[in-house]
Amino acid sequence: MSSFSGFSRTEKTLVGYLPAGFPTVDGAVRTLTAMAESGCGALEIGLPYTDPVMDGPAIQTAATKALENGTRTEDVLRTVERVAAATGVPIFVMTYWNPIEQYGIDRFAQRLSDAGGAGCVLPDLPVQHSLPWREVADKHDLAGVFVAAPSSTDKRVAEIARASTGFVYAASTMGVTGMRSEVSGQDLVARIRAATELPVFVGLGVSNGRQAAEVASFADGVIVGSAIVRRMLDAPDVDTGIAEIRTLCAELADGTRRLVGSP
Amino acid sequence: MFFHPAVGDGTGAFGRFGGQYVPEALVAAIDELAVAYDKARGDEDFATELNTLLADYAGRPTPLTEVPRFAESVGARVFLKREDLNHTGSHKLNNALGQALLAKRMGKPRVIAETGAGQHGVATATACALLGIDCTVYMGKLDTERQALNVARMRILGAEVVSVPTGSGTLKDAINEAFRDWVANVDSTHYLFGTAAGPHPFPTIVRDLQRVIGVEAREQIQRRTGQLPDAVLACVGGGSNAIGAFHPFLDDDTRLIGCEAAGDGVETGRHAATFAEGRVGVLHGSRSYFLQDDDGQTIETHSISAGLDYAGVGPEHSYLKDIGRAEYVPVTDAEAMDAMRLLARTEGIIPAIESSHALAGAVKLGACLGDVVLINLSGRGDKDMDTAAKYFELVGE
Ligand SMILES: Cc1ncc(COP(=O)(O)O)c(C=O)c1O
Numbered sequence: 001m002s003s004f005s006g007f008s009r010t011e012k013t014l015v016g017y018l019p020a021g022f023p024t025v026d027g028a029v030r031t032l033t034a035m036a037e038s039g040c041g042a043l044e045i046g047l048p049y050t051d052p053v054m055d056g057p058a059i060q061t062a063a064t065k066a067l068e069n070g071t072r073t074e075d076v077l078r079t080v081e082r083v084a085a086a087t088g089v090p091i092f093v094m095t096y097w098n099p100i101e102q103y104g105i106d107r108f109a110q111r112l113s114d115a116g117g118a119g120c121v122l123p124d125l126p127v128q129h130s131l132p133w134r135e136v137a138d139k140h141d142l143a144g145v146f147v148a149a150p151s152s153t154d155k156r157v158a159e160i161a162r163a164s165t166g167f168v169y170a171a172s173t174m175g176v177t178g179m180r181s182e183v184s185g186q187d188l189v190a191r192i193r194a195a196t197e198l199p200v201f202v203g204l205g206v207s208n209g210r211q212a213a214e215v216a217s218f219a220d221g222v223i224v225g226s227a228i229v230r231r232m233l234d235a236p237d238v239d240t241g242i243a244e245i246r247t248l249c250a251e252l253a254d255g256t257r258r259l260v261g262s263p
Numbered sequence: 264m265f266f267h268p269a270v271g272d273g274t275g276a277f278g279r280f281g282g283q284y285v286p287e288a289l290v291a292a293i294d295e296l297a298v299a300y301d302k303a304r305g306d307e308d309f310a311t312e313l314n315t316l317l318a319d320y321a322g323r324p325t326p327l328t329e330v331p332r333f334a335e336s337v338g339a340r341v342f343l344k345r346e347d348l349n350h351t352g353s354h355k356l357n358n359a360l361g362q363a364l365l366a367k368r369m370g371k372p373r374v375i376a377e378t379g380a381g382q383h384g385v386a387t388a389t390a391c392a393l394l395g396i397d398c399t400v401y402m403g404k405l406d407t408e409r410q411a412l413n414v415a416r417m418r419i420l421g422a423e424v425v426s427v428p429t430g431s432g433t434l435k436d437a438i439n440e441a442f443r444d445w446v447a448n449v450d451s452t453h454y455l456f457g458t459a460a461g462p463h464p465f466p467t468i469v470r471d472l473q474r475v476i477g478v479e480a481r482e483q484i485q486r487r488t489g490q491l492p493d494a495v496l497a498c499v500g501g502g503s504n505a506i507g508a509f510h511p512f513l514d515d516d517t518r519l520i521g522c523e524a525a526g527d528g529v530e531t532g533r534h535a536a537t538f539a540e541g542r543v544g545v546l547h548g549s550r551s552y553f554l555q556d557d558d559g560q561t562i563e564t565h566s567i568s569a570g571l572d573y574a575g576v577g578p579e580h581s582y583l584k585d586i587g588r589a590e591y592v593p594v595t596d597a598e599a600m601d602a603m604r605l606l607a608r609t610e611g612i613i614p615a616i617e618s619s620h621a622l623a624g625a626v627k628l629g630a631c632l633g634d635v636v637l638i639n640l641s642g643r644g645d646k647d648m649d650t651a652a653k654y655f656e657l658v659g660e
Binding site: 049050051052053054056060064067072073097098099100101102103123124125126127128129146147148149150151152153156160171174175176 | 282283284285286287288290291292429430435439442443446447448449450542544545546547553555557558559560561
């Protein structure tokens with residue numbers, strides 16, 4: 001069972017993402033553990049999928065590598081278990097919907113809960129189709145995080161906020177995962193806040209401490225994926241990759257907790 | 264009159280199939296499209312504009328041709344619905360013209376599309392050239408190689424063709440990339456989806472725009488034979504030509520038979536026969552049958568025909584299969600290629616390899632089909648001559 005009882009709205013949270021099985025199953029466990037040690041207050045563990053329509057080149061490449069390594073849904077759940085035991089931070093599985101459905105929604109939730117996971121982030125499950133997940137998530141005391149986009153109407157923002165537990169994911173921009181030179185999302189965060197008391201985390205595009213600080217000035221948390229994955233993709237070996245990611249996470253954590261505009 | 268939208272409930276649910284399994288960023292766009300289409304389907308101006316283009320530009324109605332010499336290999340009277348004679352050489356233009364008009368109405372200056380065989384890409388590039396819309400087509404890398412002629416056609420029509428190297432380099436990867444583009448450019452861009460799959464409202468829009476195939480054929484064959492066909496056959500990739508051919512016969516006593524690509528044979532694992540081996544799941548925006556492994560990962564498919572080389576099928580076909588109204592049979596590469604050559608030699612018509620799967624299905628099932636058989640010849644084979652030349656060793660001394 002997860003000990004997750006919700007995020008604070010007074011402290012800012014850095015959330016780091018990495019797909020399970022990348023660069024290898026063990027390499028991912030070590031990397032995720034290092035991420036928690038260097039400032040990530042929560043982790044998203046990606047379930048590698050063959051058709052990741054919301055992901056840009058970095059995460060696509062990492063997911064493909066993980067699948068080529070033979071990573072299975074079971075491996076993702078074992079990764080959650082090992083990282084939860086090693087770090088104690090809340091862990092979310094970030095996954096496209098079909099793998100959960102094929103594994104068995106209830107069975108997946110049961111296993112995730114047993115592994116100590118806090119819940120799932122579901123980027124391609126729109127709220128109108130989310131009832132089957134929400135029913136089992138309730139039963140197993142798991143969070144379900146849905147994504148709000150800049151294009152979401154206020155009515156949908158309200159539905160997304162109502163369906164979400166744990167936090168609400170605000171997509172900073174219209175687009176897929178990947179690093180961007182400018183990160184926004186302030187308007188959307190304000191619209192989500194009007195609909196819920198839940199913490200609002202912003203993802204998509206953040207890659208450095210400056211951007212993390214900007215986002216943290218209006219959001220409760222900052223989600224970083226592609227920039228972390230890119231460090232590992234570009235590294236000559238896993239240890240170098242982990243060292244690079246430690247440095248990056250420390251910078252991002254520093255940015256996330258620095259209050260922009262405060263003296 | 265060529266635009267024959269069906270009466271529907273507008274929910275996009277086909278029994279337990281269909282839906283809108285898309286990222287939140289796209290929900291506003293598909294909702295906007297559903298509203299725009301709902302308005303257009305009842306609008307006389309839209310119908311007039313589309314009907315005029317389908318008549319004067321596309322060349323509708325397409326003929327119905329009886330093929331007695333080919334029919335000797337079937338054992339029934341066989342009629343071909345000649346979508347190969349539609350402008351650009353396939354049924355795909357019926358859908359592309361309709362959706363391009365819709366894009367104009369929605370004020371979208373840019374259109375993107377995915378393509379497998381290149382026929383949908385060519386049809387989209389054509390409609391966009393005609394209507395002055397900016398066009399980008401995503402195509403799997405493998406498909407750009409085996410359908411190189413169509414890449415050149417799209418480019419001369421002014422479209423940008425983007426080769427997609429990820430995954431298996433086929434249709435599903437082109438669809439993924441088109442979705443990624445759409446998420447980022449949704450304000451300015453209409454995704455002109457090419458088959459009767461994807462999230463609602465695409466399966467409904469594409470079906471409605473392709474119904475003209477079956478509506479025309481139904482009337483033509485009755486006039487010619489005094490009866491309805493005993494069976495209608497069509498090849499099934501995502502399912503657009505098949506649903507267009509089948510739909511007007513749903514209330515009739517006519518067998519509806521979809522022919523899916525069995526590649527090297529269903530037993531070899533190298534195929535794209537979704538109904539033969541698929542399970543229900545969610546891919547590309549809808550709930551339907553898909554070829555997937557135990558973990559729900561999409562399986563790489565194989566077919567000699569790029570247009571059928573897809574792991575999924577549209578949700579309405581899944582529904583028709585579940586309720587037993589339509590049947591789906593696997594046809595191998597070899598059977599399709601034999602049928603392609605047979606039609607060429609007996610009737611002087613070179614069919615697309617996709618359509619050859621439907622021809623082969625008729626040869627395979629034979630006289631048990633009844634007295635009068637309708638086959639939808641969804642496209643012509645010019646684009647496939649490179650593949651056929653290699654397969655039959657047609658070039659050289
Ligand atoms: C001639 C032809 N027939 C059939 C298809 C398969 O598509 P659908 O199943 O949507 O008709 C294609 C697709 O490229 C095609 O080019």
